[in-house]
Amino acid sequence: MKLTRPHTVLWDMDGTLIDQTSGIINCYRKVIRSLGQPEPDDQSIRRSLGGPMADTMALFVAKNQLDDACRAFRHYFPEVMYEGLVILPGALELIEYFHGTGTPQAIFTNKHGDTARQVSHHCDFDRFITTCIGNTDTPWAKPDPRLTRHVLSRLNASTKGACLIGDSPTDVATATAAGIPCYTVATGAHSEVELMDAGASAAFDNLLSLKNAFA
CATH class of the missing domain: 1.10.150.240 (Putative phosphatase; domain 2)
Incomplete structure (x- = not known):
């Protein structure tokens, strides 16, 4: 499967970029x-x-x-919080790929906001992604589309050409509610079949495979 490179990328964190x-x-x-x-x-x-x-x-x-x-x-x-933390295969590679193409990126997660930003710094994600929004940073949580619109506004972006990369049915529901595609990876608790059944636009075994789809 080949995917068109998005104009804006919204990242989930747990199960997508990291295993914590x-x-x-x-x-x-x-x-x-x-x-x-x-x-x-x-x-x-x-x-x-x-x-x-x-x-x-x-x-x-x-x-x-x-x-x-x-x-x-x-x-x-x-x-x-750092006990057994793993940066998932392809995470930094795909983040750097989008950064190199000038694609705006943000992390938004239901993890506590301060914790999410500490993890982002620990994993070196914040070298490329400066916007990281978590739970308690706003009145909303995934899958509320108001949260997605808020994160996009922080990037001066719209839903046009945006996508969400995640690992769970919650991420799929978040993207669906906002009217954007959700490209998923089976690196969390859900299989590719389960993610497609939940309504994902595409599902991959990991982020390296997803990166190849954008090549």
């Missing part, structure tokens, strides 16, 4: 266990990721524990 699930899962398990709830298996947590942290946490703790659980997660996560 080891630290994320360990933090969820620590918080859930501390509140006396049954400890979920890794795959249950992995499959629940993609939305705001509170949405995932609500699946595993009682309603009256949710605020405390979210505060505990934000407290513990900085201690483990």
Whole structure:
């Protein structure tokens, strides 16, 4: 499959550019266990990721524990956030490719905004992508199209010629709501088949394959 090079690229972060699930899962398990709830298996947590942290946490703790659980997660996560973090194959290559062609790029994620920017700096993404918007930076979260429009406005761009690169049905829903294509990679918790079934414009095994499609 060959794809037309987009005018603007919006990146998801977790499962797309990086694999940070080891630290994320360990933090969820620590918080859930501390509140006396049954400890979920890794795959249950992995499959629940993609939305705001509170949405995932609500699946595993009682309603009256949710605020405390979210505060505990934000407290513990900085201690483990780089634990097992991996930059996914092709991430820097594709970012540099778009940078070299003058294509505006932004990262937008349901990860906490300050955390997302720390990770972006740690991984050297911010050398090429200066706009990184996360949860709590705005009143919105994915898949709300107001968030997508806000990020595009930060780039002085429109939906015309824009695309979203992500790894989850949440990313597909985000792109669909904004009226832009979503090119997906099966480097998160979902297969290429699942991503296409969710409505992705295209699905690839990793970012290197996606880069080849733009060549």
